[in-house]
Amino acid sequence: MHSFWQSTLLAPDSLPWADAQLPDQFTRFRQQVEAAAIQPAAPLPEPALPPLPPAARQLIQPLAAMDYPATDPRSSFPFPDAAFAGSETAALAHLAQYLQRGLPHSYKATRNGLHGIDYSSKFSPWLACGSLSARLVLQQLHAFETEHGHSDSSYWLWFELLWRDYFKLLQRQHGRRLYHPGGLPQRASPTHNPAAFQRWMAGQTGHALIDAGMRELAATGYLGNRMRQIVASYLIHELQCDWRAGAAWFEACLLDYDCSQNQGNWLYLAGLGTDPRGGRRFNPDKQAAEYDADGHYRQLWSQP
Numbered sequence: 273m274h275s276f277w278q279s280t281l282l283a284p285d286s287l288p289w290a291d292a293q294l295p296d297q298f299t300r301f302r303q304q305v306e307a308a309a310i311q312p313a314a315p316l317p318e319p320a321l322p323p324l325p326p327a328a329r330q331l332i333q334p335l336a337a338m339d340y341p342a343t344d345p346r347s348s349f350p351f352p353d354a355a356f357a358g359s360e361t362a363a364l365a366h367l368a369q370y371l372q373r374g375l376p377h378s379y380k381a382t383r384n385g386l387h388g389i390d391y392s393s394k395f396s397p398w399l400a401c402g403s404l405s406a407r408l409v410l411q412q413l414h415a416f417e418t419e420h421g422h423s424d425s426s427y428w429l430w431f432e433l434l435w436r437d438y439f440k441l442l443q444r445q446h447g448r449r450l451y452h453p454g455g456l457p458q459r460a461s462p463t464h465n466p467a468a469f470q471r472w473m474a475g476q477t478g479h480a481l482i483d484a485g486m487r488e489l490a491a492t493g494y495l496g497n498r499m500r501q502i503v504a505s506y507l508i509h510e511l512q513c514d515w516r517a518g519a520a521w522f523e524a525c526l527l528d529y530d531c532s533q534n535q536g537n538w539l540y541l542a543g544l545g546t547d548p549r550g551g552r553r554f555n556p557d558k559q560a561a562e563y564d565a566d567g568h569y570r571q572l573w574s575q576p
């Protein structure tokens with residue numbers, strides 16, 4: 273058996289610092305990577321593997337025949353559809369069509385969208401379960417840029433994939449310290465309000481945007497990055513609940529659940545990670561006015 277490090281875009285041993293000296297801010301991390309022009313290695317060739325033994329094939333057959341729930345037409349990641357299936361074949365087809373349609377050139381302008389398939393790449397569920405390699409995504413993105421030009425927008429996909437690396441490397445550096453109730457600075461345990469937390473999970477806080485997001489999450493297992501930030505900030509900063517309870521609910525719901533990404537983002541919003549600004553508080557009314565000005569998203573998810 274051979275094992276290969278493949279969790280991150282950039283191999284840890286290609287970075288100019290030891291594991292324990294990861295820059296404590298994402299921006300410094302990115303700037304140092306870019307200043308040193310560090311690039312991921314090319315993806316490894318497909319290994320030649322013997323066929324699965326019949327007993328193993330029998331074990332996985334029931335999975336292929338599994339019944340999925342009907343697709344919710346409102347879903348931004350309709351996983352019961354074949355095009356969004358949890359396989360490498362579906363992942364590669366999705367990546368190919370994303371590039372063919374030139375979507376990297378509009379990514380930066382649309383990435384904060386709330387509803388629809390094309391506003392962001394939707395790579396995350398496949399990245400999280402290992403059906404898609406971040407290195408392969410970048411290799412194909414570079415090929416796309418060679419053919420169709422480089423833009424600030426196509427650069428932004430690299431920028432976001434670096435966030436993914438940063439949180440994975442943070443996990444490598446700090447391990448279980450990321451799971452301390454008071455986060456990396458080991459502050460006092462956060463406050464909690466179980467009744468408010470129940471209402472948040474059920475999409476019954478009384479704030480239309482928050483409730484819409486929580487209904488989408490529970491019904492589809494996916495939520496765009498902007499809505500994740502808004503609902504997480506609301507739980508931590510408005511409802512004064514324990515960020516770990518929110519992270520656990522995301523873990524229970526998300527199709528793209530990845531412990532480093534989930535933990536890293538929750539700590540960042542709670543101000544208990546490495547963010548120098550000490551937490552991110554999003555005003556939900558302002559966010560609704562900016563990202564859902566016509567109320568379409570709130571209307572779409574006004575019912576579970």
Ligand SMILES: Cc1cc2nc3c(=O)[nH]c(=O)nc-3n(C[C@H](O)[C@H](O)[C@H](O)COP(=O)(O)OP(=O)(O)OC[C@H]3O[C@@H](n4cnc5c(N)ncnc54)[C@H](O)[C@@H]3O)c2cc1C
Pocket residue numbers: 383392393394395396397399400429432433435436439495496497498500501504522526528529530531533534535537538
């Ligand atoms: C509270 C909270 C919890 C989150 N939990 C998870 C999680 O469990 N699993 C997960 O994969 N992502 C998580 N994210 C990050 C981000 O929301 C998702 O990766 C993104 O919404 C996935 O959709 P996409 O692939 O269309 O993203 P795109 O916008 O198309 O981004 C492309 C890729 O960049 C990476 N990326 C983008 N934004 C982030 C980010 N904020 N942090 C780290 N990587 C990012 C992802 O790998 C993503 O697939 C979380 C964010 C928040 C605020």
